[in-house]
Amino acid sequence: MFINDVVKRTGLTKKAIRFYEDKGLLSVQRQINGYRSYSEDNILTLKKIKMLRSCGVSVSDIKLLFGNMITIEELLIKRKKEVENAYENYSSMFEDILNVFQNYKKGQYDLDVQFNETTYNSFIPSDTLILGIDIGTTSISAVVIDIENKTNVETYTLDNAAGIKSSSPCFNEQNPRIIHDKVIKLAELIVTGYPGIKAIGVTGQMHGIVYIDEKGDAVSPLVTWQDKRADEMLENSCTYCEKIFEVTSKRIYTGFGFATHYYNLLNELVPSSAYSFCSIMDYVVMKLTNQYRPLIHVSVAASFGLFDTKTLSFDKESILKLGMDNIALPDVTDEFFIAGNYKKIPVSVAIGDNQASFIGAVENLHETVLVNIGTGSQISFMSDFCVTDDRLELRPLFKDKYILCGSALCGGASYALLESFFRSYIKASNSDNSLQYDILNKLAYDAYKQNKKPLAVNTLFSGKRSNPNIQGSILNITRENFTPGQLALGFITGICKELYDFMPINPEKKLIVASGNAVRKIPVMKQVIEDMFGLPVQISYNNEEASVGAALFSAIAANVVKNIYEASAFISYREDIK
Structure with a gap:
């Protein structure tokens, strides 16, 4: 059948139908004369797409569903989280979404769903397509x-x-x-849909390690950066991390690769077949490129601890003192280096997620401070x-360049704590259990605009990495200033001050780039950061x-662009977007 027939049977416009085909959601046969010939399967697929799009499901998520990368149940959970994050009173909206999903699962695709496609970011063929993959602790993004074309x-x-x-x-x-397995399937799905990809870059959660054997296969779980085993007590009443410091005078923290390895070594948890170890993103790069030895970028190697940032090599003397020379250390590079190929596409060595975020958010590398406020900050x-x-951790970026980094454990989670406090009161008063962020944001904004001084809130509710027992506080309370608005503004100010306290006196920086969900969702936070740092x-x-x-990073390694400064021209800020 021709496209006019498809329009009548689906209620979709010609533009929408061709858009879905362009996005790889629809495979349409062509006749000898070049005209599209639509099948009954195409009609069914379009009805499914229309149902899901009417619920706000993204085109990329529909791709994942059709590619068996995600189940319809997982997609429903994901969509619920998105609605909860975007809307305060989401209950009634989600009921409508739930009804559509239930009909979808029953195979009832012929329902009269009202939907008009408005998103038409059709793909324009290009010679500079690059794929980036981030293996996070809770999610995998690409x-x-x-x-x-800077898009x-x-x-x-x-x-x-x-x-x-x-x-x-x-x-x-x-x-x-x-x-x-998830990354391999995701890469295959994307590369199939975009055959012109010129390079693949990988980043992910730092500090954690997985043991590998001589064939490059994993022989242990991935022990993540959130692991606390090295804070356990040894027999002589000190922790494993404290013992490392006692022996080497080098401070590393629980969750760091060598702290984990030291604990495992003393407790006979190192697999007998372990030849070496690496990060999860290094392991994935090995598998993508069919390698059996990890090559680790300095940005990742330094996150394991016991790494000399001057020589850009592991501190073998300290490792020997601790008796950890029983395992082969991974090779390290500080170059923009291609580790191998996946389906003839160059894949660069993996880089640390902090360094990757800096490269992916900052246009002028020398003059900019990156502030990220999400769950942490x-x-x-x-x-x-x-x-x-x-106060600051020195992290290698690439050859002769470093990142100075300060991390707060609580960050935006402090504000979530405040929201939960108010919501629990409202629930106890037999009102609804809706999220209170919009109200808190408005109260904080009003207090700021009225020049009301915020309460002095120390947001160290999760302690510090160097002192996990330190606690947060709320100070300077008077009868006049103890208001919800000034309290909310105090929390926002406290979150920002934790980061400001990491700054040197004369950093010679000209701009703050802010990122993270908290910055995007709390309007007054941008003004608080500007006031505190004295920078735009x-x-x-x-x-x-x-x-x-x-x-x-991979575009530089594959010579798609000449250097980091040419690559950073890709970066834009919200004010740049028309």
């Missing part, structure tokens, strides 16, 4: 970017869902094979010098900064 072509997100129930509450482990800026102090603030346009940064 983005296809077009460097030449994000498509974004994909999957739940990691690889957690392992451990025997100890201190352990935090994931199944590396589940993660590997982090401040990062580039330095040409291998110097730091006790731009909001990062890319929600998936780490994936974008990995893509740009």
